[in-house]
Amino acid sequence: TWTMLNIVEEQVEAIREQIGEGRAICALSGGVDSAVAAAIVQRAIGDRLTCVYVDHGMMRLGETEQVRSDFEAVFDTLDVVDAADQFLGALEGVVDPEEKRKVIGREFIRTFEAAEVRVFGDLDSGAQATAYLVQGTLYPDVVESGGGAGTSNIKSHHNVGGLPDDLAFELVEPLRTLFKDEVRLVGEQLGLPSTMVWRQPFPGPGLGIRIIGEVTRERLDILRQADAIAREELTRAGLDRDIWQMPVVLLADVRSVGVQGDGRTYGHPVVIRPVTSEDAMTADWARLPYDVLERISTRITNEVAEVNRVTLDVTSKPPGTIEWE
Ligand code: XMP
Numbered sequence: 001t002w003t004m005l006n007i008v009e010e011q012v013e014a015i016r017e018q019i020g021e022g023r024a025i026c027a028l029s030g031g032v033d034s035a036v037a038a039a040i041v042q043r044a045i046g047d048r049l050t051c052v053y054v055d056h057g058m059m060r061l062g063e064t065e066q067v068r069s070d071f072e073a074v075f076d077t078l079d080v081v082d083a084a085d086q087f088l089g090a091l092e093g094v095v096d097p098e099e100k101r102k103v104i105g106r107e108f109i110r111t112f113e114a115a116e117v118r119v120f121g122d123l124d125s126g127a128q129a130t131a132y133l134v135q136g137t138l139y140p141d142v143v144e145s146g147g148g149a150g151t152s153n154i155k156s157h158h159n160v161g162g163l164p165d166d167l168a169f170e171l172v173e174p175l176r177t178l179f180k181d182e183v184r185l186v187g188e189q190l191g192l193p194s195t196m197v198w199r200q201p202f203p204g205p206g207l208g209i210r211i212i213g214e215v216t217r218e219r220l221d222i223l224r225q226a227d228a229i230a231r232e233e234l235t236r237a238g239l240d241r242d243i244w245q246m247p248v249v250l251l252a253d254v255r256s257v258g259v260q261g262d263g264r265t266y267g268h269p270v271v272i273r274p275v276t277s278e279d280a281m282t283a284d285w286a287r288l289p290y291d292v293l294e295r296i297s298t299r300i301t302n303e304v305a306e307v308n309r310v311t312l313d314v315t316s317k318p319p320g321t322i323e324w325e
Contacts, residue, residue: 008189011040016044019045029053030053039187050079051071053078056104104208138178143281200244207223212251223270242276244275260301260308272296282316
């Protein structure tokens with residue numbers, strides 16, 4: 001922890017140097033990475049940091065409300081933007097995973113640029129030469145997006161790849177050398193609430209990359225319900241800290257025959273993908289207790305009308321990735 005405190009102090013100094021008298025805007029995703037990054041930057045430049053949380057319409061059930069109350073306690077300036085129409089409009093007809101990420105990454109930046117103008121005035125008016133954008137990019141993100149020497153390009157994570165060419169921001173990335181467990185230590189050092197520090201990872205593109213096929217409001221509602229049930233049962237079983245994360249994936253273009261009550265159903269399958277991991281670079285499928293799996297399956301098929309089948313992903317990473325897209 002002494003080293004972690006050193007890292008914070010070092011970063012605070014570096015950020016003061018980089019930003020000078022300028023202002024910064026931070027993209028809070030709701031996760032621990034961006035929260036810790038923002039907390040470090042707030043330490044460096046105080047209220048010259050504005051935090052922006054974008055609800056892109058692909059968050060989980062109740063998540064935006066939760067994030068709002070958690071973050072208002074920590075950050076002096078928090079701007080919650082409802083951009084669901086914008087994102088879901090831009091995603092219409094988009095099926096390819098990488099295309100989804102590109103579209104979502106592009107809309108994120110647009111939203112931030114608009115937020116920046118709202119908060120700081122028009123950048124072209126010369127009020128400030130550079131706009132600084134804080135991101136919680138971790139070392140594994142850098143590696144997987146091919147950002148380091150001799151690395152591979154597996155997925156273009158939205159916070160590294162897929163940025164538009166006319167980007168008007170300079171990036172501030174205080175966590176670029178850290179792994180997740182180190183970020184959590186830093187978060188604890190900074191006194192952030194444990195709900196924030198121990199929150200399981202959730203991808204920036206949200207449920208958008210857990211719907212296999214086109215993203216629509218209807219499909220998001222279905223997935224949101226199934227996901228909420230699965231998470232509730234995992235928490236009830238006391239397994240939140242044992243499981244790295246547990247995506248629930250909606251196979252939106254697949255239907256299978258089922259039977260419920262007196263009737264035949266023709267619904268969608270969901271896939272439960274619980275994994276254990278140290279840093280998300282590799283992962284093992286989690287051996288969840290059968291009774292927990294049973295409760296998840298029974299409740300989802302009973303409570304979510306459009307889902308008639310629950311399946312379990314027993315693939316490790318590699319060869320699978322944690323997310324299905
Ligand atoms: P994969 O699916 O590549 O995921 O095994 C590794 C970790 O990264 C998360 N993930 C993302 N996070 N933007 C993010 O911010 C993304 O586009 C993205 N894709 C995957 C995933 O949830 C897991 O924790």
